[in-house]
Amino acid sequence: MRRFTEGFHGYAVALFVCLAGAGLFLLVTPQSREEHIPRLDYTITVANFGHQVPYGVWAPRQDPPGWVPNSNRIAKGENGAQVLYLGYATAKRQHVMFAQSNERPAAGFASRMANSDKATGTQQIGGVTWEQRHREDKNQRTLVRVLPDVTLVITGTADWPELGELAAQLQQRPQG
Structure with a gap:
């Protein structure tokens, strides 16, 4: 029995047993090949924001199909x-x-x-004109709408039609 615990052969057997155990663990552990993006509900954040500002808050009526809300926060500007x-x-x-x-x-x-700070065009969405801005070196497209009491910005790496999908879902909620 000492032969298996000493020398090179003992080392090789111990290494083989460890690798076999790790392989068996990986084989029986369920693995998902699907992408998982955490979904975060923003309704409470929007409601809290509405209590802090002196105007009706803008928010999507519903999320565009296939979109996943994954972050939300209120910050000081x-x-x-x-x-x-x-x-x-x-x-x-x-x-x-x-x-x-x-x-x-x-x-x-x-x-x-x-x-x-440079407008590159405009986009009509639901009868409303949004200003387009494009920052090519950052692959960033932005829609801007300045209203008397609030400025709305939709920005990201999505293309113009996708940005428009979100803009089309925005509605102003009653104040307070």
């Missing part, structure tokens, strides 16, 4: 303004973020979110 962020993985698995704030001047907020 410039000059004490509040900012609501809702993040998504789109149906094409690109990243999109919807942000809104009553920060003034609105152009500063929009430029920071878009990483650009």
